[in-house]
Amino acid sequence: MAIRISCQHSSRLLSQREDEPLPFGQRVKLRLHLMICDACTNVSRQFAALHMAMRSIRDSDDD
Amino acid sequence: MPNSSKLSAMSDDNSTTIDGPALAGHRVYLLKIARIQLRDETLAEDLVADALAQAFERRAQFRGGSSLRTWLTSILKNRIVDFLRKSWREQPLEPASDDDENAIDRIFDASGHYIHMPSDVRDPAELSQQDNFLSAVQHCVDRLPKRIGQVFVLREVFGTDTKELCKDLNLTSSNVWVQLYRARMMLRQCLERGGFGPPQAE
Numbered sequence: 001m002a003i004r005i006s007c008q009h010s011s012r013l014l015s016q017r018e019d020e021p022l023p024f025g026q027r028v029k030l031r032l033h034l035m036i037c038d039a040c041t042n043v044s045r046q047f048a049a050l051h052m053a054m055r056s057i058r059d060s061d062d063d
Numbered sequence: 064m065p066n067s068s069k070l071s072a073m074s075d076d077n078s079t080t081i082d083g084p085a086l087a088g089h090r091v092y093l094l095k096i097a098r099i100q101l102r103d104e105t106l107a108e109d110l111v112a113d114a115l116a117q118a119f120e121r122r123a124q125f126r127g128g129s130s131l132r133t134w135l136t137s138i139l140k141n142r143i144v145d146f147l148r149k150s151w152r153e154q155p156l157e158p159a160s161d162d163d164e165n166a167i168d169r170i171f172d173a174s175g176h177y178i179h180m181p182s183d184v185r186d187p188a189e190l191s192q193q194d195n196f197l198s199a200v201q202h203c204v205d206r207l208p209k210r211i212g213q214v215f216v217l218r219e220v221f222g223t224d225t226k227e228l229c230k231d232l233n234l235t236s237s238n239v240w241v242q243l244y245r246a247r248m249m250l251r252q253c254l255e256r257g258g259f260g261p262p263q264a265e
Contacts, residue, residue: 006171006174006175006176007171007175007176007177008168008171008175008176009175011244011248012240012244015240015243015244015247015248016240016244018243018247019218019224019225019239019240019243020225020240038180038183039176039177039180039181042180042181042182042183042184043181043251045183045184045185045187046181046182046184046187046251046254046259047247047251048184048187048188049184049187049188049190049191049196049259050200050247050250050251050254051219052187052188052191053190053191053196053197053200054200054204054219054220055191055219056191056192056197057099057197057200057201057220058096058099058219058220060197
């Protein structure tokens, strides 16, 4: 069983975990990958910023 | 379609806290989120008007368990879902969807690595408070292909979870995940050009 996953695979898991908790095996693989991959760590922060921005856009009281 | 003055006229019943002014107070918010979802001012106004009329009709069902805004949003969401289902039935998928998938795959090399290093976002929370960034996100969301955008906004603005999205839009879980994945990957690419990265030199 392959433990190491590609960045492309990680990108799918990063998106999926925004919507559903990942199954345990996938979560472990993603964690391990993020520990060694700056690119995917950056993407995970980008997704976080995007998600929070959508919240701000929705909840802001400007007009 | 009820306008504000008609809503006031309807509130002749003092046994409820939901009356014309209470509903009208939420109209601006409902219009905002409807516009983001539908990208069409007139349509947004129509669906918000329908939702408010329906909320007034069903006001006895509002028990105050959630906030009035949450309740109204869910009524609006149902109106939007009805609209989207009808619209999807009547308009077959644009053929462009194949190109979208290829564009996303092209950012990875043959081994699945990023060809270009994604921008480092030091503090996502801080960035998400910046007006420039929020404008960029709004702009990029508006540019998403229609269906992908519709699913993404239902998820992120209306907070619809995967299971509900499947039920509402008649999609499989894997369909939903693919649409949301495409949306996020397109959005991050759009934001790399103006949002995440430093200002473009060109």
